[in-house]
Amino acid sequence: MYIGRFAPSPSGPLHFGSLIAALGSYFQARSQNGRWLVRIEDIDPPREVEGAAELILKTLQAYQLHWDGEVLYQSQRLNAYQTQIDHWLASGQAYLCECTRKQIKAAGGFYQGTCRDKQLNASDSCAVRLTMDYPVSSFIDEKHGQLDIPEQLAQEDFIIKRRDGLFAYNLAVVLDDIYQGVTEVVRGADLIEPTGRQISLYKTLGVEPVTYLHLPLAIDDNGNKLSKQNHATAIDLDNPKPTLLNAMRFLGFDVETEIATKEIADIIQWGVENWRLSQLPKQLKIKPPFSNDAL
Numbered sequence: 001m002y003i004g005r006f007a008p009s010p011s012g013p014l015h016f017g018s019l020i021a022a023l024g025s026y027f028q029a030r031s032q033n034g035r036w037l038v039r040i041e042d043i044d045p046p047r048e049v050e051g052a053a054e055l056i057l058k059t060l061q062a063y064q065l066h067w068d069g070e071v072l073y074q075s076q077r078l079n080a081y082q083t084q085i086d087h088w089l090a091s092g093q094a095y096l097c098e099c100t101r102k103q104i105k106a107a108g109g110f111y112q113g114t115c116r117d118k119q120l121n122a123s124d125s126c127a128v129r130l131t132m133d134y135p136v137s138s139f140i141d142e143k144h145g146q147l148d149i150p151e152q153l154a155q156e157d158f159i160i161k162r163r164d165g166l167f168a169y170n171l172a173v174v175l176d177d178i179y180q181g182v183t184e185v186v187r188g189a190d191l192i193e194p195t196g197r198q199i200s201l202y203k204t205l206g207v208e209p210v211t212y213l214h215l216p217l218a219i220d221d222n223g224n225k226l227s228k229q230n231h232a233t234a235i236d237l238d239n240p241k242p243t244l245l246n247a248m249r250f251l252g253f254d255v256e257t258e259i260a261t262k263e264i265a266d267i268i269q270w271g272v273e274n275w276r277l278s279q280l281p282k283q284l285k286i287k288p289p290f291s292n293d294a295l
């Protein structure tokens with residue numbers, strides 16, 4: 001059975017860019033009679049905004065995007081992440097690293113495995129890195145076909161737990177997608193690069209990777225991703241229809257007046273029935289054809 005998910009970080013309210021990821025993953029799952037899960041990725045407290053998680057869920061409901069089962073919060077899964085790391089530290093699949101960002105930058109920008117054989121003892125100022133035994137320098141995307149990842153990035157022993165004690169996004173995403181039985185990941189094209197590392201984690205764990213579909217990224221006038229960090233406008237909760245229609249057009253739907261005048265729930269249902277990967281734009285970045293104020 002198809003199981004998809006939407007996995008927002010609660011660093012602010014939903015904006016047009018994250019609505020695209022929510023809608024795309026919803027349509028892709030529901031058009032295959034699949035399940036659609038919501039996971040709140042709250043493992044980075046310094047970047048969290050109070051109340052954002054509740055607001056995101058409320059917004060999904062206002063847009064009639066109803067998820068299956070309980071929402072999973074990554075903050076409830078910290079023990080599972082630590083257990084996996086302890087296991088890898090014991091087996092030698094992971095190791096402690098004391099290098100600073102500055103040192104790595106000075107050595108050319110990519111981590112060269114400096115601490116691999118140092119056998120450092122657990123200390124507060126160490127990160128944990130995965131010994132890279134399964135570098136992935138390309139993968140097949142359901143829309144884009146083969147996507148390449150820079151070789152040096154693919155080869156790097158990347159961080160799975162940061163010096164400050166926070167778990168890395170790549171580790172948490174993969175462990176949770178496995179835990180929740182997710183079969184396909186649908187998300188924005190800004191996450192193409194980390195996909196290589198995520199597939200490496202599946203291989204290290206001996207688990208069959210999910211399939212991937214990356215959606216066009218909504219960018220602003222300056223070519224920057226619309227993001228919570230860039231203070232993208234929060235989408236309208238009280239009058240969702242204009243934004244919903246804009247988002248569906250962005251995803252390649254030809255929404256005629258007859259559809260546009262329907263209730264939100266009916267528009268979403270029409271979207272499920274008419275979702276086609278072939279109509280999804282091929283570009284990885286698109287500037288929506290309306291100003292940010294219109295969102």
Ligand code: GLU
Nearest residue numbers: 007008009041173187191
């Ligand atoms: N939490 C990530 C974000 O909001 C998305 C993770 C994912 O879809 O894999 O950017």
